[in-house]
Amino acid sequence: xxxxxxxxxxxxxxxxxxxxxxxxxxxxxxxxxxxxxxxxxxxxxxxxxxxxxxxxxxxxxxxxxxxxxxxxxxxxxxxxxxxxxxxxxxxxxxxxxxxxxxxxxxxxxxxxxxxxxxxxxxxxxxxxxxxxxxxxxxxxxxxxxxxxxxxxxxxxxxxxxxxxxxxxxxxxxxxxxxxxxxxxxxxxxxxxxxxxxxxxxxxxxxxxxxxxxxxxxxxxxxxxxxxxxxxxxxxxxxxxxxxxxxxxxxxxxxxxxxxxxxxxxxxxxxxxxxxxxxxxxxxxxxxxxxx
Numbered sequence: 194x195x196x197x198x199x200x201x202x203x204x205x206x207x208x209x210x211x212x213x214x215x216x217x218x219x220x221x222x223x224x225x226x227x228x229x230x231x232x233x234x235x236x237x238x239x240x241x242x243x244x245x246x247x248x249x250x251x252x253x254x255x256x257x258x259x260x261x262x263x264x265x266x267x268x269x270x271x272x273x274x275x276x277x278x279x280x281x282x283x284x285x286x287x288x289x290x291x292x293x294x295x296x297x298x299x300x301x302x303x304x305x306x307x308x309x310x311x312x313x314x315x316x317x318x319x320x321x322x323x324x325x326x327x328x329x330x331x332x333x334x335x336x337x338x339x340x341x342x343x344x345x346x347x348x349x350x351x352x353x354x355x356x357x358x359x360x361x362x363x364x365x366x367x368x369x370x371x372x373x374x375x376x377x378x379x380x381x382x383x384x385x386x387x388x389x390x391x392x393x394x395x396x397x398x399x400x401x402x403x404x405x406x407x408x409x410x411x412x413x414x415x416x417x418x419x420x421x422x423x424x425x426x427x428x429x430x431x432x433x434x435x436x437x438x439x440x441x442x443x444x445x446x447x448x449x450x451x452x453x454x455x456x457x458x459x460x461x462x463x464x465x466x467x468x469x470x471x472x473x474x475x476x477x478x479x480x481x482x483x484x
Contacts, residue, residue: 220459226452227251231444250449254457262454264413265420270461272335272416273398280394281387283340288349289375294358303350310343316407323408334408335398335416342397345390352386353379388469399462417458424454 230245328334
């Protein structure tokens, strides 16, 4: 019986390794293409390992004013930081209010929030409303409209409902008001759910393409996803923007530039996730099970 279990585990681990490799290989391939010499890329010699170390491509891509990668990264960082902060604050405060039993209309309010999740306006009505609020070519369009996500609100509310109500009663006896209870009692023990919804908001805003593509037309306001689209189109058309250059004896072609832009766009999220992983799993599980 023991041998069968060991055999199953070996087969299971082998299959999972294959699936994991299939998932991670596209990302690794982009890295290999980015750091390889353009001459090996043109010859089709880069598959599983890079050939001819080429780190100049990252300097070239970030410093090339025609590509605007640095501008897109700056804007994406600003929008992501502001949107994540606004989203976490508004979501947590709203979830706290809706989780309090003394709020008699909490079920009605939660129903209204849920309706906005199920029934969404179309692109044209949304554009008209946003234009009336002055959100066209306005960075606030990346922050204000998405300040509360109903799905994240439900997860956060469920988490707070699972915390002992005796904490609030004890704080009330000590003379604490609701704001002090929120910030000094509940918030310190809500790190898992705060990190979880913060990660959700950050990834969602960082990966936004449709919203900035519709509402942010000015070059100085574009996000990295829009810049990536421009880079891909330029590389497909082999335009002047993506001409092959030689830097420090290393060839940099359109494939290097496109891959480097993709790696630069993905790197921030990949670097942040390991630091919040310990909170991520516990926060999403507790938030979806408790209550």
